[in-house]
Amino acid sequence: MAAASPLAMRAGVSVAMPLVEAKSLLQGVQQKIPQSSLQSQQKIQKSRSDGMTEPQVSTWGKGVSQRTSRGATLGGMRKSANDFHLLPYQPAEDRFALEAMADSLESYSPIVGLESFDELRPAKKYSPECILMDVTGLAHLFGDEQRLAELATEHCQQAGYLVRIVIADTLGQAWAIARYSRRQFPVVLEQEPSAAQKTTRCGTALCAGLLTPHELPVESLRLPAEMVDTLSQLGICTVSQLERLPRAELAMRFGHAISLRLDQLNGVVDEPVIARRLPPEFQRHQSLDFPTCHRETIETIATRLVQELCQQLRSSQRGALQWRFTLDRVEGESIEFTIRLFQATATPADVLPLLAMHLEQALQPHTGRFRKKHFRNRMPDTPDSEHRKPNTENRKPEPSVQMIRTMSIDIQDVTVAVTSSNLLAQHQRRLFDENPHADQQAITSLINRLTSRIGGSNVVCAKLQANAQPEYSFRLQPLVEARQRRAARTRKRSHLFARPLRLFHPPRELQACSNLSTSESFPGTSISCPPALLAYEPSGAGDPRAHPPPEKVTRVWGPERIETGWWRGRTTCRDYWRVETEAGNHYWIFRNLRRQKWFVQGEF
Amino acid sequence: MDQKTQLIQKLQDRICSVESGPRAGSEQTISSGCTALDRLLPAGGYQRGSLVQWITGGGNGADYLSLLAAKEACHSGGSLVVIDQANQFYPPAASAIGLPLERTIILRDQAARTLVPASARNKTESLEDNDFLWSIDQALRCPAVAAVWGPMDTIDARWFRRFQLSAESSGCLGLFVQPLSAASSPTWADVQWQVEGLSSRDRRPFLEPDRNEQPVRLTLSRCRGTFAGKTVCLGINTVTGDVQEARRNHESTNRLPVVPQLVHPTASRQPA
Numbered sequence: 001m002a003a004a005s006p007l008a009m010r011a012g013v014s015v016a017m018p019l020v021e022a023k024s025l026l027q028g029v030q031q032k033i034p035q036s037s038l039q040s041q042q043k044i045q046k047s048r049s050d051g052m053t054e055p056q057v058s059t060w061g062k063g064v065s066q067r068t069s070r071g072a073t074l075g076g077m078r079k080s081a082n083d084f085h086l087l088p089y090q091p092a093e094d095r096f097a098l099e100a101m102a103d104s105l106e107s108y109s110p111i112v113g114l115e116s117f118d119e120l121r122p123a124k125k126y127s128p129e130c131i132l133m134d135v136t137g138l139a140h141l142f143g144d145e146q147r148l149a150e151l152a153t154e155h156c157q158q159a160g161y162l163v164r165i166v167i168a169d170t171l172g173q174a175w176a177i178a179r180y181s182r183r184q185f186p187v188v189l190e191q192e193p194s195a196a197q198k199t200t201r202c203g204t205a206l207c208a209g210l211l212t213p214h215e216l217p218v219e220s221l222r223l224p225a226e227m228v229d230t231l232s233q234l235g236i237c238t239v240s241q242l243e244r245l246p247r248a249e250l251a252m253r254f255g256h257a258i259s260l261r262l263d264q265l266n267g268v269v270d271e272p273v274i275a276r277r278l279p280p281e282f283q284r285h286q287s288l289d290f291p292t293c294h295r296e297t298i299e300t301i302a303t304r305l306v307q308e309l310c311q312q313l314r315s316s317q318r319g320a321l322q323w324r325f326t327l328d329r330v331e332g333e334s335i336e337f338t339i340r341l342f343q344a345t346a347t348p349a350d351v352l353p354l355l356a357m358h359l360e361q362a363l364q365p366h367t368g369r370f371r372k373k374h375f376r377n378r379m380p381d382t383p384d385s386e387h388r389k390p391n392t393e394n395r396k397p398e399p400s401v402q403m404i405r406t407m408s409i410d411i412q413d414v415t416v417a418v419t420s421s422n423l424l425a426q427h428q429r430r431l432f433d434e435n436p437h438a439d440q441q442a443i444t445s446l447i448n449r450l451t452s453r454i455g456g457s458n459v460v461c462a463k464l465q466a467n468a469q470p471e472y473s474f475r476l477q478p479l480v481e482a483r484q485r486r487a488a489r490t491r492k493r494s495h496l497f498a499r500p501l502r503l504f505h506p507p508r509e510l511q512a513c514s515n516l517s518t519s520e521s522f523p524g525t526s527i528s529c530p531p532a533l534l535a536y537e538p539s540g541a542g543d544p545r546a547h548p549p550p551e552k553v554t555r556v557w558g559p560e561r562i563e564t565g566w567w568r569g570r571t572t573c574r575d576y577w578r579v580e581t582e583a584g585n586h587y588w589i590f591r592n593l594r595r596q597k598w599f600v601q602g603e604f
Numbered sequence: 605m606d607q608k609t610q611l612i613q614k615l616q617d618r619i620c621s622v623e624s625g626p627r628a629g630s631e632q633t634i635s636s637g638c639t640a641l642d643r644l645l646p647a648g649g650y651q652r653g654s655l656v657q658w659i660t661g662g663g664n665g666a667d668y669l670s671l672l673a674a675k676e677a678c679h680s681g682g683s684l685v686v687i688d689q690a691n692q693f694y695p696p697a698a699s700a701i702g703l704p705l706e707r708t709i710i711l712r713d714q715a716a717r718t719l720v721p722a723s724a725r726n727k728t729e730s731l732e733d734n735d736f737l738w739s740i741d742q743a744l745r746c747p748a749v750a751a752v753w754g755p756m757d758t759i760d761a762r763w764f765r766r767f768q769l770s771a772e773s774s775g776c777l778g779l780f781v782q783p784l785s786a787a788s789s790p791t792w793a794d795v796q797w798q799v800e801g802l803s804s805r806d807r808r809p810f811l812e813p814d815r816n817e818q819p820v821r822l823t824l825s826r827c828r829g830t831f832a833g834k835t836v837c838l839g840i841n842t843v844t845g846d847v848q849e850a851r852r853n854h855e856s857t858n859r860l861p862v863v864p865q866l867v868h869p870t871a872s873r874q875p876a
């Protein structure tokens with residue numbers, strides 16, 4: 001059992017319990033749980049343990065009781081007492097949900113991370129179970145720590161999760177209390193209390209007698225399971241018992257693990273929270289005193305911020321690979337877009353044309369009509385025009401009328417950040433370099449423009465893979481993600497034309513249009529001959545070759561048997577033939593030996 | 605005679621300058637990859653900055669023949685841009701014939717699964733088409749791109765003209781493999797080939813092709829600087845990839861019944 005709802009846990013189901021035992025417990029609980037406990041929606045509590053096997057999916061609760069209500073659904077789990085559903089544990093989805101929740105909590109702390117991997121608990125690397133936040137110095141922004149904890153709890157509950165939030169001086173204390181304390185949450189643990197004042201604040205009331213971290217069980221120290229077993233055999237069950245033992249003897253017996261955990265619990269050894277998403281190092285922000293609906297103004301501001309960031313990047317010898325632009329609206333969601341570059345650059349000229357393109361695409365839905373603005377012998381108003389010194393030397397005659405595009409929304413903040421950067425590569429050009437084809441900069445600029453216009457997933461490069469099945473013998477990778485491209489090693493074949501230049505994916509099924517199209521086997525073998533007539537399903541409406549007439553096959557080459565892919569599920573088993581038709585066209589067809597059908601895979 | 609030849613050459617140059625603008629690298633010629641095709645072309649190959657159309661019904665080697673020219677263009681170190689709107693390009697086969705995949709940029713359209721003609725598309729898709737055509741234009745305009753190759757549907761005349769101007773400005777070679785319906789559409793290509801497979805009936809004047817040979821017939825339906833309508837029959841060796849001109853069956857065309865007449869001469873009385 002990987003997780004259970006509070007109701008199930010109250011019935012005696014616990015994490016790591018065998019499935020059969022859990023089923024029998026829940027079967028017996030239907031008669032005992034009062035209806036009054038189901039006042040609010042309940043969802044599965046995110047409480048995991050290590051190394052769980054995947055349970056079988058079962059809705060065994062259907063036949064348990066006649067009084068079972070059918071109100072339970074998969075997402076909302078509005079449960080009745082008698083309706084328990086068993087769902088398969090999906091670690092990947094679990095982790096994605098946890099990461100999404102961690103990202104959403106960044107409004108409460110800039111340093112939000114997941115339970116990190118360490119040598120004492122290697123399983124945590126792939127299945128973190130809790131979110132860690134560093135809230136040092138942030139309590140005053142929300143009132144106090146208690147208010148911060150309550151807000152975070154409400155935030156998680158709105159997302160549909162029941163959480164246990166603990167604020168403590170150290171990560172170890174917070175983790176221990178959240179796991180093993182059985183009081184109402186959120187909990188804000190005060191500084192190390194004296195023996196006479198072992199209380200913690202809980203909600204708005206003081207609750208005496210609450211467990212401190214030192215009174216918690218040894219499991220709360222995040223020790224390996226075998227070490228906990230050994231300690232329990234020795235009669236050591238709580239942290240306080242462990243603390244009374246001499247450190248030297250513990251180290252001699254168990255290594256440095258227990259000392260480390262005790263020091264982390266007491267704050268002697270620092271245990272920082274590793275942020276999942278660090279705040280960008282290169283970021284600029286501009287708040288407007290008066291929100292604007294002029295697109296040109298937004299573009300001017302964004303241009304200036306890009307130039308400032310490029311100057312900062314150059315001074316750090318770094319180039320930007322990815323830019324993130326955020327336009328905060330007065331009302332509604334922010335407009336955000338990202339520009340990815342093929343090569344790191346700190347030159348504004350490489351970014352500004354892409355910015356103009358993206359800005360136009362992002363603001364297109366909100367752009368209204370053009371508006372004329374008349375000027376009388378003065379420069380047009382811009383947000384920072386008052387900071388500019390008047391330049392009379394290069395003053396050009398200003399137009400008397402300027403067309404301004406207005407938007408239906410108001411922007412009040414512009415934020416530009418470099419979310420990915422790299423060291424700038426320095427290239428020394430040769431003196432007599434007249435070969436324009438070696439101009440890497442031109443290719444880089446082309447890739448950036450193409451990526452910005454049609455998307456990174458549509459500007460790709462091919463990488464060959466060692467796989468016999470034609471569809472999986474290569475993969476396409478966006479060029480902005482491919483940093484190094486090396487010459488591909490091609491598998492040598494006896495025929496240069498062993499494979500066609502056009503591959504249909506998915507393959508098109510051959511239709512049986514007459515008796516001549518049925519295939520026969522070679523005598524004494526199970527190998528089927530290609531059909532005598534070729535007619536296949538059109539690829540799509542409007543295709544010029546949508547309804548090709550059947551073609552008679554005149555010559556064949558083959559077969560070539562490809563049998564592979566057992567690790568992907570069902571084995572792919574095909575006999576491939578190259579056929580020439582009466583019209584002189586060459587096709588690559590195969591017979592699927594499982595389905596006993598013919599398909600056209602490509603044309604030469 | 606020299607004056608006449610010079611006059612003809614001068615007139616041809618003037619016609620050429622009227623038909624097209626100045627090209628970057630126009631003095632360089634790119635081989636088509638096949639000597640038989642080079643012989644038909646006026647400059648012995650394709651000029652840099654030109655567009656070449658390959659009209660085909662499919663499955664008759666047009667892709668391979670056009671990629672041979674792209675491979676020749678990339679010899680000097682430029683990049684190759686592949687237009688793959690229908691998502692059918694097969695890189696392992698391209699690598700096998702010698703194309704440099706590390707210098708190949710593939711333009712795809714994930715939203716489009718098939719090569720649907722413009723007339724059959726919805727109006728709402730026109731923006732995506734313009735984006736894709738714009739990308740092709742940008743690739744043709746880039747001086748670091750040696751060739752742009754790919755199957756395409758019928759191209760709008762305005763876009764085609766843009767492609768021509770872009771290719772001329774950068775010296776890039778544009779190779780478009782198009783369906784039969786494009787043959788009747790207006791074109792701005794410098795060279796247009798019609799490719800068709802040789803049926804068994806058409807093969808009669810030629811020797812029976814080798815077992816590993818794919819016979820094709822190419823017709824030069826348009827070419828600046830020479831007469832259109834020239835035809836050549838080729839055989840593509842599927843093992844080695846060599847492209848040779850198909851050998852004609854001389855016995856069937858030049859056979860003369862000499863021996864029987866010598867054995868049984870028809871005596872003609874000569875006057876004394």
